[in-house]
Amino acid sequence: MASPNQQSGYEKYEAAPSPQYGQAASTGIPLSSSNNYYSESSHARLQTKTRVGWSTGLCDCFSDCKNCCITCWCPCVTFGQIAEIVDKGSSSCGVNGALYTLIACVTGCACCYSCFYRSKMRQQYMLKKSPCGDCLVHCFCEYCALCQEYRELKSRGYDLSIGWHGNMEKQNREVAMTSIPPSVEQGMTR
Numbered sequence: 001m002a003s004p005n006q007q008s009g010y011e012k013y014e015a016a017p018s019p020q021y022g023q024a025a026s027t028g029i030p031l032s033s034s035n036n037y038y039s040e041s042s043h044a045r046l047q048t049k050t051r052v053g054w055s056t057g058l059c060d061c062f063s064d065c066k067n068c069c070i071t072c073w074c075p076c077v078t079f080g081q082i083a084e085i086v087d088k089g090s091s092s093c094g095v096n097g098a099l100y101t102l103i104a105c106v107t108g109c110a111c112c113y114s115c116f117y118r119s120k121m122r123q124q125y126m127l128k129k130s131p132c133g134d135c136l137v138h139c140f141c142e143y144c145a146l147c148q149e150y151r152e153l154k155s156r157g158y159d160l161s162i163g164w165h166g167n168m169e170k171q172n173r174e175v176a177m178t179s180i181p182p183s184v185e186q187g188m189t190r
Helices: 040-048 061-073 075-086 093-107 111-125 134-140 142-155 160-179
Strands: none
Touching: 061 075, 061 142, 075 093, 075 111, 075 142, 075 160, 093 111, 111 134, 111 142, 134 142, 142 160
16 A cells, blocks of 8 residues: 555656746756856857858859869769768768759759758858858759859868768878978987
């Protein structure tokens, strides 16, 4: 038998009483904390961060003729390269390019897939929505949009031909080369 002081199974799991007027509701974020990862001021700074413009215009396709030709005849290659960098290597160029081609062949609207990567790229690099929304840009200027995204990543120092992992290895080699001072042998002594 249960004693009168013991709670039944249902009473143990009842919701906590709601806060009274004037008390703060429980949000899961400590009110007074020395947490360096989250603070109201850092949250406000993130919201007020200004967006920057694209490094090249939407119709500057011929500033990189090689990429313009590849995109014109085989946009799946350019899209795959862009998607691999934007996904930070979690998906490969080949898989994204094949999926782009499959969607283009089945629906005729690969722009429905590629516009999401433009949005993701804009969020990563805080780029302005220019000249209009991402889906509209890809719907009406698919090849120009892909060329612009390619040029943007290239201007940010990525070599899209070697993929994400190749760029990270290249970056790590450069950091290792600059952080280790050269050893100097002592000259002849008397």
